[in-house]
Amino acid sequence: MLSLRDIRKSYKLGDAKIDILKGVDLDIAVGDLLAILGPSGCGKSTLMNILGLLDTPTAGQYLFDGDDVSNLTDVELSRRRNLKLGFVFQQFHLIPRLSALDNVALPLLYRGMHERERKEVAREMLLRVGMGERTKHKPKELSGGQQQRVAIARAIAGRPAVILADEPTGALDSNTSNEIMQLFKELNAQDKITLVLITHDPSIGAQCQRQVRMKDGAIQERT
Amino acid sequence: MILKANVTEALVSLYGAKQRSILALIGIVIGIASVIAMVSVGLIFQQETMKHFRELGTEVISLSTQSTGASGYGRESLSLTNSLLLPTRVPEILRVAPYVTGMSDAIIEGKKFSAPCLGVTEEFKSLTKLTVLQGRFISDLDEASYFCVLGANFVRKLAEAGITEPLGKSILFKDRVFTVIGLLAEVPQGLFRPYEINEGLTLPFQLALRITAESGARTVLARLRSEMDWRAAEQGVNAFLVENDLKIQVKVQSAEEIIAQMKKQMEMFTMLLAAIGSISLIVGGVGVMNVMLVSVTERKTEIGIRRAIGAQQSDVQTQFIIESLTLCCIGGLIGVLVGIGASYLLARFNAWDFFISWRAVGVGAGVSTLTGLFFGYYPARQAAKLNPIEALKG
Numbered sequence: 260m261l262s263l264r265d266i267r268k269s270y271k272l273g274d275a276k277i278d279i280l281k282g283v284d285l286d287i288a289v290g291d292l293l294a295i296l297g298p299s300g301c302g303k304s305t306l307m308n309i310l311g312l313l314d315t316p317t318a319g320q321y322l323f324d325g326d327d328v329s330n331l332t333d334v335e336l337s338r339r340r341n342l343k344l345g346f347v348f349q350q351f352h353l354i355p356r357l358s359a360l361d362n363v364a365l366p367l368l369y370r371g372m373h374e375r376e377r378k379e380v381a382r383e384m385l386l387r388v389g390m391g392e393r394t395k396h397k398p399k400e401l402s403g404g405q406q407q408r409v410a411i412a413r414a415i416a417g418r419p420a421v422i423l424a425d426e427p428t429g430a431l432d433s434n435t436s437n438e439i440m441q442l443f444k445e446l447n448a449q450d451k452i453t454l455v456l457i458t459h460d461p462s463i464g465a466q467c468q469r470q471v472r473m474k475d476g477a478i479q480e481r482t
Numbered sequence: 483m484i485l486k487a488n489v490t491e492a493l494v495s496l497y498g499a500k501q502r503s504i505l506a507l508i509g510i511v512i513g514i515a516s517v518i519a520m521v522s523v524g525l526i527f528q529q530e531t532m533k534h535f536r537e538l539g540t541e542v543i544s545l546s547t548q549s550t551g552a553s554g555y556g557r558e559s560l561s562l563t564n565s566l567l568l569p570t571r572v573p574e575i576l577r578v579a580p581y582v583t584g585m586s587d588a589i590i591e592g593k594k595f596s597a598p599c600l601g602v603t604e605e606f607k608s609l610t611k612l613t614v615l616q617g618r619f620i621s622d623l624d625e626a627s628y629f630c631v632l633g634a635n636f637v638r639k640l641a642e643a644g645i646t647e648p649l650g651k652s653i654l655f656k657d658r659v660f661t662v663i664g665l666l667a668e669v670p671q672g673l674f675r676p677y678e679i680n681e682g683l684t685l686p687f688q689l690a691l692r693i694t695a696e697s698g699a700r701t702v703l704a705r706l707r708s709e710m711d712w713r714a715a716e717q718g719v720n721a722f723l724v725e726n727d728l729k730i731q732v733k734v735q736s737a738e739e740i741i742a743q744m745k746k747q748m749e750m751f752t753m754l755l756a757a758i759g760s761i762s763l764i765v766g767g768v769g770v771m772n773v774m775l776v777s778v779t780e781r782k783t784e785i786g787i788r789r790a791i792g793a794q795q796s797d798v799q800t801q802f803i804i805e806s807l808t809l810c811c812i813g814g815l816i817g818v819l820v821g822i823g824a825s826y827l828l829a830r831f832n833a834w835d836f837f838i839s840w841r842a843v844g845v846g847a848g849v850s851t852l853t854g855l856f857f858g859y860y861p862a863r864q865a866a867k868l869n870p871i872e873a874l875k876g
Contacts (some may be wrong), residue, residue, distance in 0.1 A: 374487065
């Protein structure tokens with residue numbers, strides 16, 4: 260459903276042109292559990308941003324569910340992010356002022372869903388990630404692992420086709436990491452959500468059915 | 483539903499940055515409060531002035547003598563006889579009340595007061611709508627009897643000096659002994675009511691001429707016959723004066739004319755005050771803009787998160803505009819209350835009739851909304867234009 264063909268991305272830094280991605284080809288099918296591995300600076304975050312429709316490639320073709328992304332307007336990209344994608348970040352990125360429940364309900368607001376329905380769905384999602392007891396807590400009252408669970412609940416609240424997770428366990432200890440990974444695997448297996456994980460941790464990668472190794476802006480190895 | 487969520491979020495976010503929000507509010511509150519207070523005090527004052535005129539009736543006019551230049555300087559005066567002839571000679575004029583004014587020392591029970599005096603005929607009382615509290619007013623039958631009627635403020639002054647119940651007592655005024663025959667109720671000051679009514683002694687006209695060494699009245703109050711035009715009255719009086727070879731001209735001031743002038747002045751005054759209020763609002767608005775810009779910068783990550791989970795540029799823009807609107811409307815609401823409170827105090831202090839000017843409240847509400855929109859637009863646009871990736875980096 261996601262198809263990248265010879266994706267290139269470069270930035271201008273003064274007079275110098277820096278190539279971050281140097282021709283990436285990648286296909287992600289429905290139900291995949293894919294890990295993108297690589298050292299920092301290899302371009303995996305840029306790839307993630309492009310996959311997540313937050314950034315557009317300099318060259319190459321990205322077909323998102325059959326649509327060429329380069330033809331889409333900002334509004335269309337926003338709609339797709341809202342309806343088809345879920346994001347999980349290393350820093351959790353919850354909104355500090357809002358309760359866990361409101362954070363999870365937020366993506367649904369942008370679909371124009373009514374408050375009562377939003378909260379209902381959000382409560383269900385928090386229950387799903389094992390945070391049913393902490394709906395009223397603010398992010399800072401939660402541990403790292405708990406915050407990431409809330410973030411995952413937010414990512415799945417909109418019932419997305421794909422979850423993009425950027426170093427989701429990067430800020431967590433190994434026990435919590437394993438729990439989060441367990442949750443991801445469950446979501447992949449039970450809810451048939453396609454999962455793309457970016458990590459530099461090979462042990463995380465090893466738990467995924469597909470692995471792609473990146474180096475220096477290109478894919479080096481696929482398993 | 484997005485609107486409701488946005489307002490709730492705006493309140494939460496403004497509450498979260500309490501100190502900053504309050505500082506921005508102060509500017510808006512002062513701006514709106516001054517607009518409201520100024521506009522409504524202006525209107526109250528206007529109403530008050532009108533009330534005085536209406537009380538006297540618009541058919542009252544004032545004839546003041548003008549120097550013709552032929553006999554040197556100063557204003558000529560019109561003799562009592564000639565004044566009293568006016569109703570019979572000028573068809574527009576129904577009644578007249580000439581008056582003459584002066585100033586001297588009044589000694590009563592050995593205490594000395596400086597007091598103005600006013601020489602009038604009996605007609606003066608009904609033309610200026612005076613009320614006698616005790617005793618009676620000057621009568622035309624008094625002719626040159628040494629009688630006087632005291633104004634309310636003069637009576638108050640006497641009481642402060644320990645002289646009570648002045649009715650029937652004697653006053654030495656300009657070396658003549660007068661008997662107090664009446665006390666007047668206080669009257670609001672209007673243009674046609676000389677201030678001597680409240681402040682001093684009212685005497686029979688002819689007596690006042692002797693005391694002041696005047697030869698006649700410089701001002702004659704007159705009542706027009708109903709439906710008569712004051713301009714015609716002016717022409718009629720001047721024609722009469724020329725006919726009698728009196729070398730005097732009069733100028734008429736009518737309530738109608740004065741009200742129109744005053745209205746014009748008040749409108750300008752109100753506009754000026756509103757302009758001053760608007761300037762303070764602009765300053766307040768810049769404060770709001772500043773707060774909103776800081777808020778956008780501080781919440782870059784949040785904006786990035788919202789964009790990532792599907793907020794469109796317009797969603798982000800709406801959110802921040804609503805936040806700025808909320809801030810300005812809260813400021814506006816407090817400002818309206820403060821402004822009304824201030825105008826209430828001012829009205830009370832001046833003993834004016836207080837009323838809430840809905841026009842001013844409407845102006846306040848409209849202006850605060852516009853301020854919120856105008857000064858919130860730029861920061862909101864900045865927020866909406868942020869690149870999601872850059873924003874997520876914080």
